[in-house]
Amino acid sequence: MTEETSRPPLPDHLSTDARSPHHVAAVFEFPIGIRFNGKERLDVEEYCISEGWIKVPAGKAVDRKGYPLLLKLKGTVEAYYR
Structure with missing residues (x-):
């Protein structure tokens, strides 16, 4: 298996807080990048x-x-694996 296929897909809504229902631990095994408004x-x-x-x-x-x-900031959000 290549590294690309072993990564889980990034969800639409993700939180770093383990108490949140939007926390997916498998995603945080890899470095994630967030681009906000470019x-x-x-x-x-x-x-x-x-x-x-x-x-x-x-x-x-x-x-x-x-x-x-x-703080909640609104704009264009793009998530990706680094």
Whole structure:
């Protein structure tokens, strides 16, 4: 099997948070790239290609449970394997 065929397809909606129903652990075994509005972003926590948004941390702000606060940015989203 080649490396290309052993990779699972990237889902339309993916989250890095293991508590989320949109978290797919098999995808994170490979490096993933996110291009947002034509620029590569390295700080994306969650994305949805069909709805056109990403969620990124809002600086160092955290909620009362210690998880980062996320900002939702809208635009063109492209996910790919590096």
